[in-house]
Amino acid sequence: SPNSSRTPQSSKDSVYFRDGLRRIDFILSYVEDKDGERKEERRKIYEANLKNVGLQLELEDKSESEDGKTYFLKIHTPWDVLATYADVLKIKVPFKVNDVPDNHEAPASWLFTPLRLPDHVMHPEPDYFTSPFDKSKTDFFLIDDKETFFPPSTRNRIVYYILSRCTYNKDDKLNKDKRGIKRLLNNGTYTSAFPLHDCRYWTRSRDSSCESERYSLYRYWARFLRFYKEQPLNLIRRYYGEKIGIYFAWLGFYTEMLFYAAVVGLACFIYGAATYHDAVWTKEICDENIGGNIVMCPLCDKKCGYWKLNSTCNSTWQSHLFDNTATVFFAIFMGIWVTLFLEFWKRRQARLEYEWDLVDFEEEQQRLQLRPEYETKCTSKRLNRVTQEMEPYLPVTSKLARSCLSGATVLFWISLIIASIIGVIAYRLAVFAALASFMKDSPTNKLEVVGSLITPQLATSVTASCINFIIIMILNFLYERVAIWITDMEIPKTHVEYENKLTVKMFLFQFVNYYSSCFYVAFFKGKFVGYPGKYAYMFNEWSGLRNEECDPGGCLIELTTQLVIVMAGKQVWGNIQEALVPWLQNWWKSRSARSHPESLYSRWEQDYDLQNFSQFGLFYEHLPLLLIQFGFITLFVASFPLAPLLALMNNILEVRVDAWKLTTQFRRPVAAKAHSIGAWDEILNMIAIFSVVTNAFIVAFTSDMIPRLVYLYAYHPGTELTMKGYINNSLSIFNISEIPFKNSPDPSENPPWFSSSVTTCRYRDYRYPPGHEHEYSHTMQFWHILAAKMAFIIIMEHVVFVVKFFVAWIIPDVPSDVKARVKRERYLIQEYLHNYEVEKLKLQLSQSGDQCICPEIASTVKHEVLSESMVTD
Numbered sequence: 001s002p003n004s005s006r007t008p009q010s011s012k013d014s015v016y017f018r019d020g021l022r023r024i025d026f027i028l029s030y031v032e033d034k035d036g037e038r039k040e041e042r043r044k045i046y047e048a049n050l051k052n053v054g055l056q057l058e059l060e061d062k063s064e065s066e067d068g069k070t071y072f073l074k075i076h077t078p079w080d081v082l083a084t085y086a087d088v089l090k091i092k093v094p095f096k097v098n099d100v101p102d103n104h105e106a107p108a109s110w111l112f113t114p115l116r117l118p119d120h121v122m123h124p125e126p127d128y129f130t131s132p133f134d135k136s137k138t139d140f141f142l143i144d145d146k147e148t149f150f151p152p153s154t155r156n157r158i159v160y161y162i163l164s165r166c167t168y169n170k171d172d173k174l175n176k177d178k179r180g181i182k183r184l185l186n187n188g189t190y191t192s193a194f195p196l197h198d199c200r201y202w203t204r205s206r207d208s209s210c211e212s213e214r215y216s217l218y219r220y221w222a223r224f225l226r227f228y229k230e231q232p233l234n235l236i237r238r239y240y241g242e243k244i245g246i247y248f249a250w251l252g253f254y255t256e257m258l259f260y261a262a263v264v265g266l267a268c269f270i271y272g273a274a275t276y277h278d279a280v281w282t283k284e285i286c287d288e289n290i291g292g293n294i295v296m297c298p299l300c301d302k303k304c305g306y307w308k309l310n311s312t313c314n315s316t317w318q319s320h321l322f323d324n325t326a327t328v329f330f331a332i333f334m335g336i337w338v339t340l341f342l343e344f345w346k347r348r349q350a351r352l353e354y355e356w357d358l359v360d361f362e363e364e365q366q367r368l369q370l371r372p373e374y375e376t377k378c379t380s381k382r383l384n385r386v387t388q389e390m391e392p393y394l395p396v397t398s399k400l401a402r403s404c405l406s407g408a409t410v411l412f413w414i415s416l417i418i419a420s421i422i423g424v425i426a427y428r429l430a431v432f433a434a435l436a437s438f439m440k441d442s443p444t445n446k447l448e449v450v451g452s453l454i455t456p457q458l459a460t461s462v463t464a465s466c467i468n469f470i471i472i473m474i475l476n477f478l479y480e481r482v483a484i485w486i487t488d489m490e491i492p493k494t495h496v497e498y499e500n501k502l503t504v505k506m507f508l509f510q511f512v513n514y515y516s517s518c519f520y521v522a523f524f525k526g527k528f529v530g531y532p533g534k535y536a537y538m539f540n541e542w543s544g545l546r547n548e549e550c551d552p553g554g555c556l557i558e559l560t561t562q563l564v565i566v567m568a569g570k571q572v573w574g575n576i577q578e579a580l581v582p583w584l585q586n587w588w589k590s591r592s593a594r595s596h597p598e599s600l601y602s603r604w605e606q607d608y609d610l611q612n613f614s615q616f617g618l619f620y621e622h623l624p625l626l627l628i629q630f631g632f633i634t635l636f637v638a639s640f641p642l643a644p645l646l647a648l649m650n651n652i653l654e655v656r657v658d659a660w661k662l663t664t665q666f667r668r669p670v671a672a673k674a675h676s677i678g679a680w681d682e683i684l685n686m687i688a689i690f691s692v693v694t695n696a697f698i699v700a701f702t703s704d705m706i707p708r709l710v711y712l713y714a715y716h717p718g719t720e721l722t723m724k725g726y727i728n729n730s731l732s733i734f735n736i737s738e739i740p741f742k743n744s745p746d747p748s749e750n751p752p753w754f755s756s757s758v759t760t761c762r763y764r765d766y767r768y769p770p771g772h773e774h775e776y777s778h779t780m781q782f783w784h785i786l787a788a789k790m791a792f793i794i795i796m797e798h799v800v801f802v803v804k805f806f807v808a809w810i811i812p813d814v815p816s817d818v819k820a821r822v823k824r825e826r827y828l829i830q831e832y833l834h835n836y837e838v839e840k841l842k843l844q845l846s847q848s849g850d851q852c853i854c855p856e857i858a859s860t861v862k863h864e865v866l867s868e869s870m871v872t873d
Contacts, residue, residue, distance in 0.1 A: 012601070012602040012603070013200075013206070013601065013602060013603050013606075014205075014207060014210075014603055015196050015198055015205075015207070015210060015603055016207070017056075017058050017074060017076060018058065022056060022076040023076060023147065023152075023155070024074045024075065024076060024196055024603075024604070025075055025076055025077045025152070025155045025156055025158075025159045025195065026074075026075040026156060026159040026160070026163065026193065026194070026195055027072055027073070027074060027075070027192075027193070027194055027195070027196060027604045027607070027608070028072075028073040028075065028181075028190050028192070028193050029070050029071065029072050029073070029190060029191050029192045029193075029604075029608055030043065030070070030071050030073075030189065030190045030191055031062075031069045031070050031071070031191060032062075032069075032071075033188070035188070039187075039188065039189045042168045042178075042184065042187075042189045043168075043184075043189055043190070045167075045168050045169060045170060046166060046167075046168035046184065046189075047073070049166050049167055049168070050075070050162070050163075050166055053081065053162055053166065054077075054078060054080060054081040054084075055075055055076070055077060055078075055081060055159070055162065056075070056076040056077075056078060057073055057074065057075055057076075058073075058074045058076070059071060059072070059073050059074075060072040060073075060074065060602070060604070064602075065605060066601070066605055070191070070605075070608070072602075072604045072605070072608070074604070075159060077155055077158060077159055079146045079147075081158075081162075082150050082155065082158060083133070083135045083138065084135060085158045085161060085162065086133040086135075086150065086154070086158065087133055087134060087135040089157075089158070089161065090132040090133070091132065091133050091150075091154060091158075092130040092131060092132055092133070092357040093130060093131070093132075093133045093141050093142075093149070093150075094128030094129065094130050094141065094142045095128070095129060095130065095131050095140055095141045095142055095829075095832065096128065096129045096142070096828075096832060097126055097127070097128055097129075097142075098126075098127040098128055098129050098825075100821055100824050100825070114228070115228060115229055115230050116229075116230060117220050117229055117230055117232055118220075121216055121220045121232045121235055122230070122232050122234060122235070123234055124213070124216075124232075124234060124235050124238055125234075125238070127355075128142070129825055129828060129829065129832075130357045131829050131833075137836070140832075140833075140836050151238055152195070152198065152211070152239075153238060153239060153240065153241050153671035154671065156195035156668075156670055156671055157241065157670060157671040157672070157673075159195075160181075160195075160670045163180070163181040163193065164180045164181055164182060164372045165179065165180060165372055165375075166179065166180070166181075167179045168184060168189075179372060179375075179376055180372045180373075180376070181193050182372070182373075192608060192612060192667075194607060194608075194612070194613070194667040194668060194670075195667075195668045195669075195670060196603055196604060196607055196668060197214045197603070197606075197607055197667075197668045198210050198211050198212060198213055198214050199212045199214050199215050200214075200215070200606070201214050201215060201217075201218040201222075201663055201664050202215070202218065203215060213235060213238065213239045214239065214663060214668075216232075216235060217232070217235060217236065217239060217659070217663050218660075218663045218664065220232055221235075221236070221659050221663070222656065222659040222660040222662075222663040222664065223656070223660070224653075224656045224657075224660070226656065227652050227653075227655070227656055230252075231248055231249075231252050231655070231659075233245055233248065233249050233252075233352075234355075236248055237356055239668075240662070240668075240669060240671060241669070241670075241671030241672050241673065242356055242358060242671075242672070242673045242674055242675070243671075243672040243673060243674035244617070244662070244669065244672075245352075245356070246349075246352065246674050246675075246676065246677060247677070248655070248658075248659070249348065249349075249352055250345070250677050251626065251651065251654065251655055251658070252655060253344075253345055253348050254341070254345075254626070254630070254651065255648065255651040255652060255655060257337070257340075257341045257344070258633075258644050258647055258648040258651060259648060260337065261333075261334065261337050261633065261644035261648075262644040262645040262647075262648040264330065264333055264337075264641075264644075265330060265637070265641035265642055265643065265644045265645055266641070266642065266645055267326075268324075268326035268327070268329065268330045268641040269321065269322075269641050269642050271324065271326045272320060272321040272322060272323075272324045272326060272641075273321060275320075275324060276317070276320060276321070279320045279324075280722070280723040280724055280726065281316075281704075281708070281723055281726045281727050282313075282316050282317055282320055284724075284725075284726070284727040284728075285309055285310060285312065285313055285316045285727055286310055286313040286316070286317075287310070288310065290309075290727065290728070291308065291309040291310035291313065291727070292308055292309075292310045293308075294308065294309040294310075294727075294728075294731065294762050295307075295308060295754075295758050295760070295761050295762065296308065296309055296731075296761060296762050296763065297532045297734055297739075297761040297762065297763045298743070298744070298745050298761075299432070299456075299549055300429070300432060300546055301535075301546055301742060301743050301745075302742075302744075302745060302746055302749070303434065303745070303746070303749060304432075304745055304749065305745045305749040305750040305751055305754065306745065306750055306751065306754050306758070306761055307751070308753075309727070309731075309762070315458060315557055318557050319556055319557040322556060322557065322560050322639060322640060322641065323556045323557075323703050323704060323705065325705070326641070327638055327641070327699060327703060327705065328638075328699055328705060328796075330637065330638065330641050331637065331638040331695040331696070331698070331699055331796070332796065332799065332800055334633075334634060334637045334638075334644075334691070334695065335691065335692045335695065335800035335803075335804060336800065336803050336804065336807065338634050338687075338688040338691060339688065339803075339804040339807050339808060340807060340811075342684060342685060342688060342808075343807060343808055343811040343813070344811070346813040346814075347811070347812070347813065347814065347815050349675075349676055350813060350814040350815065350818050351815060351818050353675050353676075354818050354821060354822055358673065358674075358675035359675075359822060361673060361674075361675040370391070370392075370493060370494060371492065371493065371494060371495055371498060373488070373491065374392065374394075374491055374492065374493050374494075375392050377491050378392035378393055378394050378491065379392070380392065380393055380394075380395055381393065394491055394493075399490075402489055402490045402491070403490065405486070405489065406486045406487075406489065406490055406505075409482065409486050410486070410505055410508065410509065413475075413479055413482060413509060414508070414509065414512050416475065417475060417509070417512050417513050417516060418512070418516065420471050420475065421468070421516045421517055421520065424464055424467055424468050424471070424517065425520065425538065425548075426538065426545055427464060427467065428460050428461075428464045428548060429538060429545040429546065429547075429548060430545065431460050431463065431464070432456055432460040432548070435456040435459050435460055458561075461558045461561050461562070462561060462565070465517070465561060465562050465565040465566065466565060466569075468517045468562075468566070469565055469566050469569045469570070472513050472514060472566070472570075473570075473573065475513055476509075476510065476513055479506075479509050479513075480506070483502060483505045483506050483509065484502065486505065487501050487502045487505060495672075496678070499678055499679070500678060500679040503678060503679040503680060503683070504679060507627065507679075507680075507683050510628055511628075511631070514566065514570075514628050514631070514632075515631060515635065517562060517566075518559060518562055518563065518566070518635075518636055521555055521558050521559045521562050521702075522555070522559050522636065522639070522694070522697070522698055522701075522702050523697060523701065523702070525548050525550060525555050525558070526548060526549050526550030526555050526764075527701070528547055529546075529547050529548075529549050529765075530547070531732070531734065531763060531765055531767060531776060532734040532738075532739050532743065532761070532763060533734070533738055533739055533740055533743065533776075534776075535547070535743060549763075549764065550764065555702050556639050556698075556702050556703050556704075559636065559639040559640075559698075559702060560639050560640045563632060563636055563639065563640045563643060564640065564646075566632075567629065567632050567643065567646060567647075568646065570628070570629075571629075571646075571650040575650075575653065575654070575657055578657055578658065578661055579657050579660070579661055579665075582611045582661055582665040582666065583665055585611060586609060586610055586611060586665055589609045590606075590609040607667050607668065608667075610665060610666055610667045611665055611666045611667065612666075612667060613666045613667050613668070613669040617669055626651075626654070627680060627683060627684070627687070629647050629650070629651075630647075630684065630687060631687050631691075632647070633647050634687055634688065634691035634695075635687065635690065635691045635694045635695070636694065636695075636698065637691075637695065638695040638698040638699050638703070639698055639702065639703075688804075692796075692797055692800045692801060692804070693797065695796075696792070696793045696796045696797050696800075697793060699792065699796070700789040700790075700792050700793050701789060706785060706788050706789045706792055707730060707785050708723065708726060709788070710781070710784055710785050710788050711723065711726050711729055711730070714781075714784065715729060715781060729781075730764065730766070731762040731763065731764060731765075732762065732763055732764075732765045732766065732767040732768075732769065733760050733761075733762060733769040733770065734760060734761055734762070734763060734770065734776075735759065735760055735770040736758065736759055736760060736761055737759070738770065765778075765782075766778060766779045766781050766782035766785065767779060767782075
């Protein structure tokens with residue numbers, strides 16, 4: 001124990017009471033204000049009830065605080081209280097060092113030596129056999145020191161369990177809703193409640209008995225220069241709890257698996273760049289004698305003039321980088337990669353469940369973890385058939401009404417997103433007409449700096465994507481608060497149910513928010529255009545907003561642009577929001593205390609100046625965004641093979657930013673248990689299956705791959721397989737004289753080279769030319785291409801799904817060695833418990849003779865005792 005003679009002044013940067021003996025497990029802070037009497041009364045009753053439960057309190061007067069206004073109430077949990085609630089919560093504790101040999105060793109592990117961390121950081125405590133704590137069998141467990149037997153994370157979890165259920169009214173039968181620290185924080189009775197960090201992050205604690213785990217986490221984990229090192233997951237779990245430990249385990253494993261996808265994606269991109277000059281169709285578009293002589297029909301009414309095909313030369317070259325034969329291979333590869341990722345994550349998760357004593361966690365949750373808010377708000381009671389005890393419940397009518405209101409709110413917000421997307425599409429259509437008029441045929445007329453790189457299509461796409469990204473971030477910020485409010489209104493029964501409900505709402509909203517614009521570009525843009533003389537319009541003909549067409553190079557490059565802007569923008573904004581904002585806020589709050597020596601700047605004030613770790617914290621603030629990223633690299637990866645590489649670079653940074661922020665910028669969170677990433681597991685599986693369908697449709701309908709293959713094998717000229725003539729073959733002809741006045745461009749909008757000698761224009765479709773008996777109706781080639789697209793979708797989906805399910809079948813969810821170790825541990829627990837009971841019986845027999853003991857048992861035990869004594873003699 002720390003030196004009890006320590007003076008109060010020297011112990012201010014300490015995690016102990018003034019006596020230097022009792023550890024501070026939790027801090028409550030408050031200030032006096034105009035509503036002081038009522039709050040003072042609440043605090044007085046609440047603190048008295050805490051003392052009645054057995055907690056020990058010590059108050060730091062406001063005169064001792066930096067601002068001269070804040071009181072700090074320190075809470076210590078004695079052994080009896082810890083033991084009682086550890087028994088109630090069935091917390092698993094060690095009873096024997098694990099003697100089962102661990103043969104789990106990666107092949108060629110010596111190659112990974114540079115990535116390793118010291119063993120005392122990776123494994124801060126020995127591997128034990130554990131069993132749920134039983135207060136009546138304290139001598140069964142390995143208790144060397146009662147003060148250090150329960151680690152600080154377990155102690156603060158127990159204290160928070162008590163704080164969240166303790167009442168602050170005199171009569172427990174009246175005003176039953178007056179319960180829990182959360183309500184006291186909401187009504188301002190207390191300003192904050194948090195457990196303490198064990199030391200400053202940049203130096204060890206001066207108390208030799210203090211763990212200084214925060215310093216170890218900062219030194220070995222939270223610094224960016226450690227980006228190539230493994231994560232000390234056992235230390236993270238010990239300091240922050242299993243829930244945050246699982247998050248970082250998932251993020252680390254996901255980042256490792258991204259490496260393989262990034263390598264293959266980069267190889268596909270390099271292939272596209274290497275075959276840059278082999279694309280015949282691109283050369284034809286850029287050729288002055290081919291693309292330069294093809295006059296294209298106007299892309300909008302009145303404000304768009306006729307244009308030449310070679311004006312899209314640059315975007316066609318760019319499109320080839322992503323739209324090539326490697327695209328099909330990469331789409332199939334990612335369908336298999338995502339299956340391997342999910343299967344290997346299940347195995348990693350199963351290993352963590354065993355190592356972190358979470359194998360039976362689900363049963364504990366269902367049995368114990370009723371939310372205090374549920375107990376408070378549900379006044380009706382009924383008999384639980386399992387426990388045979390009366391428990392609160394929410395009537396079916398109330399639950400149905402709340403669910404309906406919740407569903408209506410979610411639908412309203414999703415409708416709001418769809419409305420904003422429609423607004424962005426209308427913007428694209430209106431601005432495209434304006435930009436087309438502004439730029440005319442040559443973009444260098446008025447924009448000399450950027451030269452020929454910017455076309456009306458590209459300018460419209462980039463600006464619309466940026467506006468779409470801003471709308472996404474604003475709606476996301478608002479909806480996060482709405483989602484929490486409606487989930488609170490539903491009054492879920494358990495913490496797991498609460499988190500799952502919130503998870504579904506958050507993901508459903510963010511899925512529509514982030515992906516709707518990508519779905520529009522991938523599957524709707526350019527698909528319902530019509531043809532000159534019979535165009536399709538967004539709202540109606542009078543709106544003047546004609547449906548968008550794709551470039552002759554296809555819509556794939558625009559989908560790529562959309563993905564890059566939203567994905568990169570989200571990642572940059574996320575890192576600024578996560579790291580820079582908390583740092584600036586903490587810098588501003590603690591500016592007056594930075595020059596103070598450690599003896600005056602107390603440990604609780606140092607943590608009080610940090611950012612509050614919210615109820616959902618790192619896990620539910622950042623995992624949704626990472627899963628949105630996961631959607632980008634799986635759902636639309638066929639359009640952008642570099643997406644996994646971008647995600648990999650972001651996640652390498654994300655791990656260390658999150659670690660740095662959690663270790664240095666936030667108060668220590670209350671430890672919480674979780675045996676998985678919850679409902680996100682099911683969402684990952686859903687995305688994995690859906691991604692096969694979306695990528696098959698992208699290759700078939702957004703890419704130009706299938707039309708090219710059909711032309712190559714069925715419609716090429718001559719006897720040799722060639723792509724020559726593909727561009728001319730893929731464009732239909734329309735007679736300019738037949739274009740209605742409302743669709744034809746104003747004379748001032750036409751380029752200088754246009755004259756009355758130009759009688760026809762081309763458009764992207766497969767229709768019969770003017771003068772044909774079926775003029776302007778689809779040709780047989782159109783139906784051949786459509787049949788080939790549908791056949792490709794069916795074949796690709798079946799191939800990938802067969803491989804996916806085969807891989808999932810041959811890879812078991814739980815490794816065989818983990819299954820064996822779990823069975824072995826359960827067997828040994830039973831054996832040691834049996835031996836423990838026999839030893840107790842022997843002791844009882846030796847002390848009290850044969851009285852009050854069943855004759856058969858007495859004789860058996862007496863025989864064992866005599867045998868042992870003879871052996872000893």
